[in-house]
Amino acid sequence: MEKSDLRNELDKLKAISLAVIKEAGSTAELEKARVELLGRKSELALRLKGLGKLPADKRPEAGAELNAVREAVTSALDDKLSAIREKELNEKLENELFDITLPGRETGMGHGHPVVSVMDELIGIFTGLGFQVVEGPEVETDEYNFKMLNFPDDHPARDMQDTFYVQNGARLLRTHTSPVQIHAMQNIKPPFAVIAPGRVFRLDSDVTHSPVFNQLEGFYVDRDVNFGHLKGTLELFVHRLYGEDTKLRFRPSFFPFTEPSAELDISCVLCGAKGCRLCKGTGWMEILGAGMIDPNVFTSVGLNPEEWTGFAFGFGIERIAMLKYGIDDIRLLYENDPRFLRQF
Ligand SMILES: [Zn+2]
Numbered sequence: 001m002e003k004s005d006l007r008n009e010l011d012k013l014k015a016i017s018l019a020v021i022k023e024a025g026s027t028a029e030l031e032k033a034r035v036e037l038l039g040r041k042s043e044l045a046l047r048l049k050g051l052g053k054l055p056a057d058k059r060p061e062a063g064a065e066l067n068a069v070r071e072a073v074t075s076a077l078d079d080k081l082s083a084i085r086e087k088e089l090n091e092k093l094e095n096e097l098f099d100i101t102l103p104g105r106e107t108g109m110g111h112g113h114p115v116v117s118v119m120d121e122l123i124g125i126f127t128g129l130g131f132q133v134v135e136g137p138e139v140e141t142d143e144y145n146f147k148m149l150n151f152p153d154d155h156p157a158r159d160m161q162d163t164f165y166v167q168n169g170a171r172l173l174r175t176h177t178s179p180v181q182i183h184a185m186q187n188i189k190p191p192f193a194v195i196a197p198g199r200v201f202r203l204d205s206d207v208t209h210s211p212v213f214n215q216l217e218g219f220y221v222d223r224d225v226n227f228g229h230l231k232g233t234l235e236l237f238v239h240r241l242y243g244e245d246t247k248l249r250f251r252p253s254f255f256p257f258t259e260p261s262a263e264l265d266i267s268c269v270l271c272g273a274k275g276c277r278l279c280k281g282t283g284w285m286e287i288l289g290a291g292m293i294d295p296n297v298f299t300s301v302g303l304n305p306e307e308w309t310g311f312a313f314g315f316g317i318e319r320i321a322m323l324k325y326g327i328d329d330i331r332l333l334y335e336n337d338p339r340f341l342r343q344f
Pocket of ligand 1: 276
């Protein structure tokens with residue numbers, strides 16, 4: 001075979017190959033062309049394979065010619081691949097145009113549940129007065145929930161609360177946060193001022209009662225504590241929560257664990273004591289129960305009632321939240337309806 005014949009054939013092969021590459025319009029088509037032109041069964045591969053059959057003196061030149069064609073084809077394939085990729089990217093960018101002037105979709109910011117917000121505010125007020133926060137178990141014994149708080153077995157005061165009993169009556173869900181008083185008096189050396197916020201449970205459910213609700217209990221144990229200290233503390237608390245103009249009124253009441261006991265009314269936050277639907281025309285609203293810690297409670301935890309005195313108070317967080325936000329159904333606080341919760 002003449003040298004010029006081989007050169008002619010290879011020139012033709014190269015021209016055809018470059019034409020095939022030029023025709024390819026996508027990366028898939030180009031990949032197909034690569035296999036066709038450079039693959040094991042391509043003409044180029046077969047010719048390279050056949051080099052060994054050529055006479056020894058012809059091989060170097062023929063090899064160089066074939067390699068030159070392969071390099072030209074490979075380089076054309078690479079160039080074409082870059083060009084196709086760029087074209088495809090540009091097309092994609094053009095087709096996926098988006099309107100940057102459209103307002104963004106806002107991600108909803110979470111915020112405190114009204115009960116949690118009020119709880120935080122109350123804790124802030126009392127810790128500001130020097131009270132420390134103590135928590136206790138939600139599952140209690142009769143001993144802590146009733147007996148040590150001066151509820152004797154047959155005391156009618158037990159009927160005041162309907163209790164969830166568990167473990168066949170061996171345990172109960174605490175009906176108030178007052179058992180924390182007992183735990184605190186057993187564990188902290190007086191004098192101390194403690195608030196105990198937390199969930200409590202009662203068999204009760206209507207527009208103003210929920211079977212689970214939150215209470216905040218506060219108590220102060222020291223020597224020579226009198227009712228004036230209680231009154232002053234609650235006055236400060238009410239004024240910080242509802243404003244300096246709020247009036248307070250104590251009414252005698254009864255709780256087994258305090259003696260004397262009182263209920264605290266405040267002037268209506270809505271009408272300012274003129275009388276409205278919220279205060280049922282009285283101008284006053286009951287917000288909490290309080291009193292001086294009964295000597296029997298001190299005795300039950302091993303503190304000498306001749307030496308130690310104290311006051312205690314407790315109220316429902318939900319009631320405070322309902323008054324604050326004008327919510328008239330306690331159950332709304334527990335349905336977790338975002339349309340309701342978003343209003344606060
Ligand atoms: Zn009113």
